[in-house]
Every structure is written in structure tokens, then in C-alpha cells.
Amino acid sequence: MAGQSIVRDNYVALTGPEKASIMFLALGEKRAAPLLERLDEDEIRIVTRAMSGLGNITASVLEDLINRFTEQFAKGGSVVGSYESTERMLKAFLPDDKVGEIMNYIRGPAGRTTWEKLSSVNEHLLAKYLSGEHPQTVAVVLSKLNPDHSAKILPLLPRHITRSAMRRIVKLQSIPQEVVGDVEEVLHKELMLNYALAATTDSMNNWPRFSTAPIPNPLMILSRISSATCRIRRPL
Template sequence: MSNGRMSGPQKAAALILALGDEHSTMLLSRLHEDEIRDLSQAMASLGAVEATTVEALCQEFAERLGAAGSLVGSYDTTERMLMRSLPKDRVNQIMEEIRGPAGRTMWEKLGNVSEAVLANYLKNEYPQTVAVVLSKVKPDHAARVLALLPESFAMEVVMRMLRMENVQKEALEGVERTLKMEFMSNLARSSRRDSHEVMAEIFNNLDRQAETRIMGALEERNRDSADRIRGLMFTFDDLQRLDAAGIQVLLRAVEKERLIVALKGASQDLKDLFLKNMSERAGKMLRDDIAALGPVRLKDVDEAQAAIVVAAKDLAAQGQIKLTEGRDEMVA
């Protein structure tokens, strides 16, 4: 990187690195937190700086550093230097900000939070706070969040956004601190999923032969884990948890051809559950179609049943149907 292509923060970052720990510590201790954050961001992304560039920077700042040699700005050197002048928790916070996924800012990180989760959090905040947040995230994401807020509350937010001018720096920093401390930290904790839940989802996507083989091996090694995973899995047979209204919603969402293949390999109880929630004419046609289908590969049945399970989960996530939790609550 040449001197001519470097921004002001990058030049300052290079000089801080060139000065060494002792002198840089004295300088950093005299800077404002915002300046330290900007400087840290520049240092962490600086990369290699040639010796000739360092010498040119020294001349520009009227300082003679001697043979400084080449420099490499990295997360490690930045963190090590900050640790000499700031409390550890503050250093961790700064490094988390600049290191966070691809060095994204708080507002960019919010773009990866689903609108449902973000709206659920914001609906309990002051309208002015929500207005600030929605003005900082991308418009399409803000629109989806706004649509999920209660109507009267959403209107309060809209009115404040319309009247909002430049947000004072202190107010913006306050909102950022609140989001980091309350929302993002809680989100990180809640995102730590139980390993058995993760494995249950993986098992749900295995074909029947692979599931039987791996589950059998797991039972020999750790029966408790196998039982727990089996209890968390949601299979085609678990559609018996649905009430009549849920079955009818699912029937409207599933392709007829896929349902025929899925029911071809299903238990009689499950076939009856679907058939009794159809009109007499539609039920008769479905029975005839299943009978006329002939032999079907087990793999095709598994794929059809898995697709219907995915559809049921999607409908449940949208609140259109309700799935009871746990196989011990299943009703035949």
C-alpha cells in the first residue's frame, strides 16, 4: 500500500504500529473512544505496509523513526496494543465490533436477524428507539419488520421517522449499546442449540435405511442419546399430532401426486386420518389412486413423506397449523 492511496486513519494506524508498544500506548490513552474505534478498524484491516511508505509517512508527519522496516497490521497486533491502554472488557468489545462477521457494524449485523425476531424485540421498545433502528437498517429489512409490528405501534414509529432529523451521536451510541447488551447478547445465547436437537434435524433428513443403520449403531454406544434424538425427531407418522383443521390445511398445501406416493407407504391409521378429513368423493379418488399406483420404491416414499413433513413444519412456523411437542403427547 502506497502513501498516496492511504486514508487519514490508515496513515495514523501505520504510524501507531511503527511507534511500538510503549509510545503507541501513550498516544492511545489520550484519544477519545470513537477515535480509538476508528483507528482500531484501520489497524486491523491495514495489511502489509512497505518500508518506503513508512518512511514517506514519517516525513509527512515530520518525525524521524529511523529504519522502521515493513509493518503488518492485523487483528492480533491491534488487540495486543489496545490491551496495553484499555480495560480488557473494552478491548474485547472493540475487537468484537471490528472482527464481527466480516467486520460488520451493529446495523449491518441486524440485517442478518430475521424480521420476526427483531420485530418481537422492538415491539417492547420506545417508538423513538425503533424509529432510529429502522432508519439505520436496509429499507427492505425495515419494511418487513415494520409490517410485523402492531398497527398502532407501527404508526407511532412511522410518525417519529417522518419527524426525525439527524440523530444526535450520543443518542445513536445509546441505542447501539442497548442493542449489544440486551438484544445481540441474548440472541447469541438463545442461538446456542442443544446438540441433540441438531442431530434430530439431521436424522430427519436421512433416508430410512441410513437412519435405521446409524440409529442402531448409536443405540449400542449411547442409548440415552439415541432415545433423546428419537424423541426430538419429527417424522411423517407424527402428523397424527395434527387436528382435523391442521390436516385440511396441509392437504391444501401438498401436491396430490406427492401425497399419493407418501400414503402408499404409510400406516393404515395415517391413511385413514387423511381420508376422513376429505370429502367422500375426494377420499374415494385418493383410495383409487393409491391402489392404482402399484409397487413404489421405498426411496420415493421416503422423499415424498419428507417433503410433506417439511411443508407441515413451514405451515407450523407460519402459525397456520399447530404441532404438539414431544412424541409422548401424540394422539392417535
């Protein structure tokens, strides 16, 4: 085949998809298969297209690639340190329009993206936690969630908490903005950066999936909301 006459002896000249395809080939079919299964159809097309045109990869290029991979792995979560590095990583294997969609979502207001994410958490799980929380915390959370999701949660709460929380929701305009900001910041840091990672698949250009940071438990996040709202609790 024509591609087999090509000799790749310059690591710097390789594109992100080419680096990824070399790593897949180096891993072998058995080890690479589980990783390929995590890619969507577009990403598989990009990687396999690059793979089909690789030709011969010199030992020095493969060694450079593995060394770079090892360095990135050793850095852990530092590979995704900014919007810019995340965007560069995405552009290595996603179409520009998809990259723009993801980056716009990440750059959106913390309250919008964060509360939308919480709105996807099972209502029974949220209700179970909120049942043991102060009504002020319940009011803050319910007022920020998608209205339809909040409506599903309310009937699942103890009646006395529902009544108190609804009264407090009416008066939420008196909550200091810095407190709301604290809640948004906590949720943004704990949820949205991990959401960004979850929205992408493995890129052998920067390998962000090797971050050791665990996906946060929603209940742990909500417990931190309590500490952010405790200083505005007062009887109504």
C-alpha cells in the first residue's frame, strides 16, 4: 500500500491524531481495544484515518512519543490547567464547531452550567440529602435548579421542610450576593471541570484522562453548600 512507503522520523511533525494512532498501535490490539471503545464515531474516524496513513514509524519517534507520554502522565492533573490548554487538546481530535460548543459551555456563567449539572442528578438522591438539611440550604438549592426538577423534589421532602423552604424561596432576594457566589464557585470547581473532562474522550496529545482526580460525589458537594449558606440562616 502507498502509506507503507512513508517513513515517519520526525516527532514534531506528527499531529495529535497521528500521535494517538501510534500509541494505539504500540499498545497492541488487546490493550487498545478498550480505549477505542470509549471514542465516539467521529473520533474513531479521525484516529483510524490517521492510522491508515502513518507508514513506517522509526524507533526514535516511538521512543520520543512514549517519553512525552510518560512525562504527561507524571504531571497528573496539571495537563488541564487552563481554558487554553483544554481548547488545544480538544482541537487535536474534535471538529472546530464541537470544540466551540464545549468551550462556550465551560466558559458560561458558573451558576448556569453548575445548576444545570445538578439538575441532572436523580431527584430521589437530592431529596434524600436535602431532607436532613436546613431549610435555608434547601431553598437556595431548589431556587437554582431547573424548575421542573425542583417540582419533582418538593413532594419527596418532609412536609415541614417543604413549607419552610418555600417561604424562604420567596425571600431569597435578601441573600448576600457573595454567598450565592460562594455556592456557585464551590459547585463550579467541583463539578464543571470534571464535566469538561467527562465530555471529552482520551486524547493522546495531552492525555487528560490520566488525571488522578476522582469524579466528585454530588452528596459531598451539597454538604459544602451547607457551609456556604450557614451564615445566612435565620428563623422566618
